[in-house]
Amino acid sequence: MALVLNEEQRLLAETAREFLQKQSPVSALRALRDARDPLGYDPELWRHMAELGWASVILPEDVGGLDFGFSGLGVVLQETGRTLAASPLFATAVVGASALLLGGTEAQKADYLPQVAAGELTLALALEEGHHHRPHHIATRLERSGDGFLLSGEKLFVLDGHSADALLVVARSAGETSSRDGLSVVLVPRGTAGVDIERTVMADSRNAANIRFTEVSIASDQVIGTEGEAGSWLDDVLDRGRIAMAAEMLGSVEEVFARTVAWLKERVQFGVPIGSFQALQHRAASLQAELELARSVVLQALTVVDEQPQQLAIMASLAKATLNDLGRHATNEAVQMHGGIGVTDELEIGFFLKRARTAMQIFGDTGFHKNRYATLCGY
């Protein structure tokens, strides 16, 4: 019964929804934006989230995790999507935690994961080097120097890059610039010499940074797993990230659609609710049908992470492409159906519109994932 939530997951979803609607409604994101908050999220909120166990949902019990699996994490992410909650949840508890879990040595796992589980260590994956997702196109160099290494290069669109306690930097130890072979991931603590971080203010008011590394000294125990072999697990980490982001996007789409349908029933023109017009009814109904597909895709993708790893890549691309398309469509329709008020900053619909565009670029746009799906299927 992978496509129906179990009792435990339903309970988790309810707790998450109640908590986030009280502690982190969309107005909280607006307040962070308007205050030009330097951190970009509320550390108190993150502490609460960690107390609820959200930083450790996917982590095994021996490192202090809840071990609820990805299906458990998925319901929480959906709820954070509903309220656009800004927090280190995605960059740390999904991407960072997965990188350490899948790539780290036993010592690294024992060292870092309990801190991640407790919400005491936030992480950021420094991956992209261009303005589109190209996970294997890495020019940042990791070169041997004495007992350790020197790291040099430039990273863009690093989610939580300016606030994380440590960066996980994807760098090249060997191989051609576009090759999956020869990649390494190194952990660079905040404040390390030679690291220049520039926070970028993005349309969605969430966190990202551009980071330059200039001959940064890296000790050999800062290399996650084995040097030059990150290519063997990096794709799995990204696929988990893609599925998690799809779950967050599903929550956002459900919320923005629910608000749109409510508006169609409320707004009166020509003496009747505009939702009685068939032109709008059909567009809303077709969105509802798309939403049904998206729900099935996301639920299955989350299940696949826990139960059918051989399907991970294809389901990750299906989920991300589906939610990219639907995220754009649903937010555009939301603005249009709200009419004039839809383009005002006062209404929160604009926040959903902007977040969808950023989310669409995270770990692969629609074209990237359709191409990957086709390639995986042999055409």
Added chain:
Amino acid sequence: MEDLDQFREETRQWLEANCPASQRLPNTPEEQYWGGRRGSFASEDARVWFERMRDRGWTAPEWPTAYGGGGLTPQQGQILKEEMKRINARTPLYSLGLWMLGPALLEYGSEAQKQEHLRAIVNGEFRWCQGYSEPGAGSDLASLQTRAEDQGDHFLVNGSKIWTTAADRSDWIFCLVRTDPHAKKQEGISFLLIDMASPGVSTTPIELISGDSEFCQTFFDNVRVPKSNLVGKLNQGWSVAKALLVHERKLMAEIGGDSPRKEIPPVEAARRYLEFTDGRIANPQLRSDLVDYEMRMHAIGLTHMRSFEERAAGIKGTVGLAMKYLGTEAIKDKNELLLAIMGTRGLGWEAPGFTPEELDTTRLWAMSKAMTIAGGTSEVQLNVIANHVLQLPQPPKAVTES
């Protein structure tokens, strides 16, 4: 769970032992067994396979054993489907009685009607067709005009029905008829079973753009119908019809996988008809259209699974209402995609010069246009979703099926 595993194992063994090898090959339209007084088997194997399944109640696996069904739970029914699919076992009996009328009779029929008709359906004794639409009542089904007048001991039926699938080969028809011309549209309609052998019933086939004529127009000229053939209460046939429409739409949503014609799957067609460069389809537009279609079908398949799991878990979900719309639109997209992939090889109308599969693909393309019209147009489906799922207010003048 253990019981289900055991059921699966037993089912697998039974199918292995009882499904003849010839009944595990793809079916042509001529080989389908539709039962009925005039029905015949394409082969001795088809007869044996049908009789073995019938005797086990597995032509209607989930119906009660009291009426000749298999008495399986939905989970067991699903397992049987999966196990049949695993060995490509043919559907032993094709029947609107099984798929549409039976479920409605189980819900609304009198005990006498169940006794009279259900076992006959399971046994394939009569072939049924459906009399809903009329020349003047398509999407606006409730405006139907075929009259059934109360004559004391019988109804006298006059009028005509259109899109009656295979009416010229059917034994019985289930019909919506107007029994109260003065009541509001939906309130004067009754659900009637009519023996096609009755004097005054006639049929004319309708030729379609595909060249097929599977549909007929059926005429009723002073046809006498016993009153015991009324299903449900007088003037309350609309509820029976709606319940039955749900079964029809579910069927149409699922029908994609069970098309009798030999169609080339789109990925296979791409390999056969398109140029590849470095393992990829060279034409970027066609590659993009193909992946769009494949991803959509993947999502629709998962949604069918979710719908089933929700039902099995006792959750009354809203998925089902969207499936007819999504499934039939996807079939239409597939057939357009196939024509595009096959180029002029997808446009052959008759041999020579084309393979039978190519000719089937052209005909299926033409046939697919009916998918989003029959059983409620896509536009009507969207009305239903808007009103029943999203609960948007009715349009200023009620123009919807409700």
